[in-house]
Amino acid sequence: LAKTTQPISMDSYEGQEVNITCSHNNIATNDYITWYQQFPSQGPRFIIQGYKTKVTNEVASLFIPADRKSSTLSLPRVSLSDTAVYYCLVGEAYNTDKLIFGTGTRLQVFP
């Protein structure tokens, strides 16, 4: 399974756009890129998943360049409630029998 590298932490202010980049140099042909969000003392929550180019949903956008060796989670106009840890995972589409979480990126949003 491909290893991922993310920044340990990021700070932002309310209303700003936040971009969190994940590096996954050894991504395999069949691998998808999935992002989860986790609030303190809660389980992770699926945010978005993609294979290539761009995916957008009501919460976020995911940008994946042609070589797929990295990806960027974009959160538009963050609010205080977006303060959380964000995990980038690489593997089969859902892969629930072997979700491999790294240490994630701790996003702190300030007023």
Next chain:
Amino acid sequence: ETGVTQSPTHLIKTRGQQVTLRCSSQSGHNTVSWYQQALGQGPQFIFQYYREEENGRGNFPPRFSGLQFPNYSSELNVNALELDDSALYLCASSSGPQAEAFFGQGTRLTVV
């Protein structure tokens, strides 16, 4: 709310004791996965149950064991507790081993 419920929410045990954690899966889900999350770390996969059979296991010793019942709820048992077992234990249910997982809020276990 994901519909996945775990009990208890918090638990304190003494080193050497045994503990059982419980998880009720979301309606219609037949697969339950368990994760251990130490403070400041990402969740680590323990094992998965699919239709009452173990369907994959992570790098955890045999004193971590599990069970899935006919209604697809599940238990995680840990014997001979060690201080390093202190963690948030998460349960995730899905409609199959390769379907989106929905996590519960976890059980915070403290071993003293």
